[in-house]
Amino acid sequence: MVKGTAAQPGGLVVLETRAIMFFGDAMLAHAAAREAIASLRITDFVRTIRQEDICDAYAIQRDGKGWYLKFTVQPPVVVISLHPLEHATTTASGRRVEP
Amino acid sequence: MTKFRCVQCREGMVRPMTGPGRTTWMGNLRELPIPDQIATLGCESCGAQYIGAEAASVTEAVRPTYEARLRELAASAADALLRAGSRSGDLERLLGLSQGYLARVRSRKAPSEGLTLLLMLLAEKPRARLAEARRLWERASNAGIRTKAKRARRSRPVRAAA
Numbered sequence: 001m002v003k004g005t006a007a008q009p010g011g012l013v014v015l016e017t018r019a020i021m022f023f024g025d026a027m028l029a030h031a032a033a034r035e036a037i038a039s040l041r042i043t044d045f046v047r048t049i050r051q052e053d054i055c056d057a058y059a060i061q062r063d064g065k066g067w068y069l070k071f072t073v074q075p076p077v078v079v080i081s082l083h084p085l086e087h088a089t090t091t092a093s094g095r096r097v098e099p
Numbered sequence: 100m101t102k103f104r105c106v107q108c109r110e111g112m113v114r115p116m117t118g119p120g121r122t123t124w125m126g127n128l129r130e131l132p133i134p135d136q137i138a139t140l141g142c143e144s145c146g147a148q149y150i151g152a153e154a155a156s157v158t159e160a161v162r163p164t165y166e167a168r169l170r171e172l173a174a175s176a177a178d179a180l181l182r183a184g185s186r187s188g189d190l191e192r193l194l195g196l197s198q199g200y201l202a203r204v205r206s207r208k209a210p211s212e213g214l215t216l217l218l219m220l221l222a223e224k225p226r227a228r229l230a231e232a233r234r235l236w237e238r239a240s241n242a243g244i245r246t247k248a249k250r251a252r253r254s255r256p257v258r259a260a261a
Binding site: 009010012013014015016020021024025026027029030052053072076078080 | 107
């Protein structure tokens with residue numbers, strides 16, 4: 001469902017934080033978030049975080065390195081974190097992802 | 100775009116906004132002002148900014164300011180280097196730029212961030228760093244000559260002992 005929502009016009013927004021400024025500009029950050037969500041696999045899933053918003057966290061591979069991705073699951077999909085992993089993370093399926 | 104609750108403060112609604120005071124980043128430059136008429140997504144309560152499908156128009160609208168800022172930084176650094184006694188042509192040669200490049204930067208050409216940074220680094224201590232740059236190029240050239248000489252010595256045929 002998340003992939004479908006994020007692919008729709010206006011279905012994906014990215015929270016602007018200092019970490020997202022890792023990307024060259026806002027357009028590149030948005031494109032990277034879209035691409036990261038489109039390429040998600042079930043084996044990338046780390047955990048669901050239930051605060052006021054329900055968020056899913058994933059550890060993904062991007063350009064050969066491990067990245068952390070967290071977003072809200074209710075539409076629109078709001079990407080809260082997208083940055084290189086700070087430490088090795090194990091996904092729910094037991095896969096270890098290195099920074 | 101439907102409105103949604105801000106994930107940062109969880110109080111305000113996020114909606115398209117226009118007007119002054121909004122900024123974005125491009126490359127290594129932060130706090131670039133977004134033109135008043137360009138819409139971005141922001142929280143009406145805490146002011147958190149969001150990047151949505153409008154990101155492309157924001158980037159295009161901010162690019163002229165970004166490039167002008169790079170030109171300004173590069174020109175000001177080049178001025179400091181010229182004031183320290185370097186001539187424009189010498190400076191362009193040292194940096195591997197074509198003749199007249201720095202004049203074009205002053206008028207219209209946006210320099211790369213790499214060149215801008217290099218000029219700023221040199222301009223921090225103009226005399227010392229220009230001398231260091233010349234020394235580095237000289238050392239690199241001599242290293243090339245030494246490598247060539249070494250290769251030539253190795254490939255020289257050994258004369259048989261009489």
